[in-house]
Amino acid sequence: MTAAVAQPPVIRSLLDLTFEELQQEFVAFGISPLHVRALWRSLHRKLAGDLTAETDLVPPLQRWLKINLGPANRFSSLLPTQITDIASEDGFTHKFLLRLADGQTIETVVMSYQGRHTACLSTQVGCAMGCVFCATGQMGFVRHLQPGEIVAQVRHAQLALRAKGKAGLRNLVLMGMGEPLHNYDAVMTALEIISDHRGHNIGPSKISISTVGVVPGILRLAEEQRPYNLAVSLHGATEEERSALVPISHRWSLAELMDACHAYFAKTRRRIFFEWTLIAGVNDSPAQSNRLAKLLSGLDAHINLIPLNPTGGYGGAATQMEAAQAFKKVLQVAGFPSTIRQRRGIDVAAGCGQLRAEKHR
Numbered sequence: 587m588t589a590a591v592a593q594p595p596v597i598r599s600l601l602d603l604t605f606e607e608l609q610q611e612f613v614a615f616g617i618s619p620l621h622v623r624a625l626w627r628s629l630h631r632k633l634a635g636d637l638t639a640e641t642d643l644v645p646p647l648q649r650w651l652k653i654n655l656g657p658a659n660r661f662s663s664l665l666p667t668q669i670t671d672i673a674s675e676d677g678f679t680h681k682f683l684l685r686l687a688d689g690q691t692i693e694t695v696v697m698s699y700q701g702r703h704t705a706c707l708s709t710q711v712g713c714a715m716g717c718v719f720c721a722t723g724q725m726g727f728v729r730h731l732q733p734g735e736i737v738a739q740v741r742h743a744q745l746a747l748r749a750k751g752k753a754g755l756r757n758l759v760l761m762g763m764g765e766p767l768h769n770y771d772a773v774m775t776a777l778e779i780i781s782d783h784r785g786h787n788i789g790p791s792k793i794s795i796s797t798v799g800v801v802p803g804i805l806r807l808a809e810e811q812r813p814y815n816l817a818v819s820l821h822g823a824t825e826e827e828r829s830a831l832v833p834i835s836h837r838w839s840l841a842e843l844m845d846a847c848h849a850y851f852a853k854t855r856r857r858i859f860f861e862w863t864l865i866a867g868v869n870d871s872p873a874q875s876n877r878l879a880k881l882l883s884g885l886d887a888h889i890n891l892i893p894l895n896p897t898g899g900y901g902g903a904a905t906q907m908e909a910a911q912a913f914k915k916v917l918q919v920a921g922f923p924s925t926i927r928q929r930r931g932i933d934v935a936a937g938c939g940q941l942r943a944e945k946h947r
């Protein structure tokens with residue numbers, strides 16, 4: 587992992603707080619848990635933008651908000667603002683470029699399929715992992731997101747769906763800009779807030795955390811028995827092939843990563859999803875598929891095969907469907923279920939970091 591980068595001073599937003607933290611914050615003001623619940627509802631269910639205008643909050647709470655949020659309504663001034671909302675040609679994918687309070691930009695994607703909506707969230711500005719085919723990896727690491735900045739993306743997506751009269755989000759994937767397990771604490775706090783049944787109520791089984799192989803984070807997820815789905819990006823089944831695509835494997839080798847996956851499985855008995863970006867002529871041969879099957883032996887695994895989303899900084903091309911099917915067939919014969927993911931939203935630069943990179947150019 588790269589050296590730690592200085593973080594900007596933390597400006598705490600009410601969206602950073604779990605329900606219990608919010609209660610503690612207000613206990614000193616003599617505000618009962620019941621009334622804090624009303625504030626939580628305004629924040630995470632009604633998705634109110636101006637809390638000082640929320641008339642169903644008790645007077646002491648209203649006074650606190652007026653004093654602490656100030657005339658400029660500090661709560662809403664900390665929310666991300668939308669720079670662009672680009673829809674794919676088929677209208678099923680929307681990509682939002684959002685500006686954070688300090689001017690940094692992140693991407694959030696909403697994908698719709700048969701009336702169900704999934705948001706793909708960012709967890710960092712940029713990323714330190716440097717995967718060669720990834721636009722976010724190509725831009726480097728800028729900073730971690732605060733829990734509230736992750737929660738705010740869910741809020742933004744929910745409001746966008748609501749404005750169109752659509753149902754709320756059903757699934758979340760942490761697969762946008764950044765490596766979630768490199769920002770572990772903030773991500774876990776955000777997920778606690780998002781899955782709280784009094785607010786967004788997106789259950790842990792509907793949430794997937796994607797990692798490129800941060801071994802201590804995987805072990806911690808297992809140790810803490812976190813109830814979320816785990817997706818591990820592999821892309822190569824030998825040390826050499828993987829490290830050519832995923833530089834972080836010089837820090838945590840493929841052998842260490844697989845040991846961590848086995849430890850995770852032994853502790854949680856949960857299925858692990860493995861992500862494999864299919865790159866023509868690089869990692870898409872039947873022999874490589876065979877090696878992958880051997881590598882996953884002993885695990886309850888599902889493999890997601892994702893034809894490459896082309897980026898300006900990497901010359902590789904996506905595997906054609908015929909070769910993808912042949913790759914899948916080998917896995918099937920070895921007894922592993924797999925899915926070839928549609929390259930949805932390619933016309934909106936849906937690979938993570940692509941829209942931000944384009945805007946910067």
Ligand code: SF4
Pocket residue numbers: 713714715716717720721722723724762763764765798938
């Ligand atoms: S693929 Fe994910 S982990 Fe790799 S550089 Fe991109 S954002 Fe980071």
